[in-house]
Amino acid sequence: MALQSKLPSVGTTIFTVMSTLAQEHQAINLSQGFPDFAMDPRLIDAVDQAMREGANQYTHMNGHPLLRERIAGKVGHLYGAGVDPQTEITVTPGATYAIYTSLTCILRPGDEVIVFEPAYDSYIPTIEVNGATAVRVPLQFPHYSIDWDLVKKAITPRTRMILLNTPHNPTGSVWTDADFRMLETLVEGTDILLMSDEVYEHITFDGYRHPSILKYPVLRARAFACFSFGKAYHCTGWKIGYCIAPPALTTEFRKVHQFNCFSTNTPAQLGLARYLENREAYESLPAFFQRKRDLFLGLMKDSPFRWLDSKGSYFVLGSYGHFSQEPDTDFAIRLTKEYGVAVIPVSVFYQDGKDDKVVRFCFAKEDKTLEEAARRLTSV
Ligand SMILES: Cc1ncc(COP(=O)(O)O)c(C=O)c1O
Numbered sequence: 305m306a307l308q309s310k311l312p313s314v315g316t317t318i319f320t321v322m323s324t325l326a327q328e329h330q331a332i333n334l335s336q337g338f339p340d341f342a343m344d345p346r347l348i349d350a351v352d353q354a355m356r357e358g359a360n361q362y363t364h365m366n367g368h369p370l371l372r373e374r375i376a377g378k379v380g381h382l383y384g385a386g387v388d389p390q391t392e393i394t395v396t397p398g399a400t401y402a403i404y405t406s407l408t409c410i411l412r413p414g415d416e417v418i419v420f421e422p423a424y425d426s427y428i429p430t431i432e433v434n435g436a437t438a439v440r441v442p443l444q445f446p447h448y449s450i451d452w453d454l455v456k457k458a459i460t461p462r463t464r465m466i467l468l469n470t471p472h473n474p475t476g477s478v479w480t481d482a483d484f485r486m487l488e489t490l491v492e493g494t495d496i497l498l499m500s501d502e503v504y505e506h507i508t509f510d511g512y513r514h515p516s517i518l519k520y521p522v523l524r525a526r527a528f529a530c531f532s533f534g535k536a537y538h539c540t541g542w543k544i545g546y547c548i549a550p551p552a553l554t555t556e557f558r559k560v561h562q563f564n565c566f567s568t569n570t571p572a573q574l575g576l577a578r579y580l581e582n583r584e585a586y587e588s589l590p591a592f593f594q595r596k597r598d599l600f601l602g603l604m605k606d607s608p609f610r611w612l613d614s615k616g617s618y619f620v621l622g623s624y625g626h627f628s629q630e631p632d633t634d635f636a637i638r639l640t641k642e643y644g645v646a647v648i649p650v651s652v653f654y655q656d657g658k659d660d661k662v663v664r665f666c667f668a669k670e671d672k673t674l675e676e677a678a679r680r681l682t683s684v
Contacts, residue, residue: 314429318652325637326646332677335636335646337473337618339668343538344585351575359574365566366558367395367546368573374580375546381583382505385518391551394558395568399503399532399545404430405564406499406528406547407465409556411436415464418455422448422653424473424501436464438655445660446612446623448477452486459490465497471504471514471616474653474664478508478615481515488522497553498523503532503545506589508616509597513590518548525550528557533576535618536586538668544572593618593668600667603678618668621650625661632659639663643684645677 322335333340366372372389379385387393396402403426411417413435419427421440428438439458444451455466466487470479491498500517508514517527528549534540549557579585597620601611609622628635632649640646648664651657667674 310433311429317425318648319425322636322640322646322648325640329641329644329646331640331644331646332673332680333646334665334667334669334673334677335648337535337666337668338540339538339618340673341538341668341670344579347537347539347575347579347585350578351571354571354574354578359571361570362567363570363573365562366390367393367568368570368577371395371573371577371580374577375548378580378583378586379516379518379548382586383516383518385516385524387518387548388551392554393546393548394554394561395544395546395573396561397545397565397568398534398543399501399530400426401543401565402528402530402545402547403427403499403501405557405560406530406549406553407431407436408434409553409560410497411464414462416460416462417464418458418466420450420468421655421658422474422650423467424469425653427467428655439463440655442654442658443472443475443477446662448472448475448612450479450483450486452483452490455486456490459494459496463494463496465499466491467499467501468517469501471508473504473617474619474648474650475612475621476614476617476619478512479515484515484517484520484523488520491526492522496526498527500527500529502529503535504617505531506536506586507593507618508590509594510615512615514616526553528553533572536589537576537579542569542572544568544576596667596669596671596674599671600665600674600678603674604681607678607682608684609681612662618666619664620667621662621664622647623660623662629661632661632663635661636663639681639684643680645680 319336326333372393376387376389407430411434415436417431431438505514532545612621614620636649650662651659
């Protein structure tokens with residue numbers, strides 16, 4: 305039987321490849337973006353209680369009503385956005401699913417979607433599986449800022465969507481208020497929609513606070529904003545997130561969601577809803593992760609890497625071009641095999657493999673993991 309792949313150029317993701325290599329070589333895994341520390345036992349207790357109370361059957365297709373209310377309360381408090389839990393919030397099995405659904409309910413063959421590169425690896429396959437075309441706009445190395453003239457030039461009558469991600473994986477760069485204002489100017493008067501990936505909303509440093517797209521009424525009116533509880537509460541394995549979008553977009557989103565997973569894990573939703581009563585749960589996160597970033601950079605000060613600015617996310621990029629000209633994929637494999645620390649080469653976040661000789665380190669790890677990684681890496 306002849307099978308024509310819909311995604312012929314997609315292989316196994318680099319995250320799986322590097323994690324497998326890390327296991328084979330008993331390397332410390334700073335490659336994949338997940339914490340190795342325990343989550344808050346109060347959240348575990350809240351989910352346990354929900355299960356014991358019998359919250360074990362399908363809940364509402366759009367999300368547990370109490371969780372949607374809590375989400376609305378949170379975004380009202382943080383971003384001053386009035387969001388209707390009935391018509392604008394849908395709880396999903398993770399942010400990747402929310403991103404997939406946002407794109408799938410809109411895109412048609414022939415549509416173009418503007419994507420900033422380096423890009424989280426799900427975006428382009430999701431565009432392509434829907435028959436649309438990714439139009440790639442590079443972020444400007446080494447600060448990974450946006451060249452708005454390039455964005456302007458990339459817009460055509462076929463542009464259906466622009467995807468944005470702030471704080472940004474893999475670079476740790478963030479959007480400024482000026483970036484959001486530029487985007488407003490570009491899209492006003494067009495039919496261009498937006499997908500804003502904000503999974504690292506709570507992980508920001510040095511006094512910078514995340515300006516969600518929900519703060520900008522002109523943008524919000526045309527945006528799917530996607531979030532992840534896994535990233536926020538150290539439970540990436542729960543795969544639970546949500547999408548906020550205006551009613552007309554949410555209606556389309558739910559048409560796809562209804563027949564894809566229908567509803568998301570009930571006890572996790574109820575547990576999270578009760579846990580979110582406590583604002584401290586998310587208000588403590590910037591300081592918590594900034595300490596991790598600063599600890600890691602302090603420990604690595606005698607290593608040969610040059611560190612690029614990380615303003616948010618779990619990640620910091622280390623530049624090595626001044627002491628090695630190896631391709632970053634070879635360099636990452638060598639770090640894993642010879643020094644016992646797995647990292648991610650940034651070229652894999654570009655379709656054309658652009659190699660600026662930088663690798664991504666995830667510092668969302670136990671202090672002792674970071675200490676041991678630094679000990680191993682100072683001899684590079
Ligand atoms: C930018 C970005 N978006 C989305 C996700 C996935 O979130 P979730 O695990 O909730 O699907 C990740 C995870 O690495 C990410 O880095």
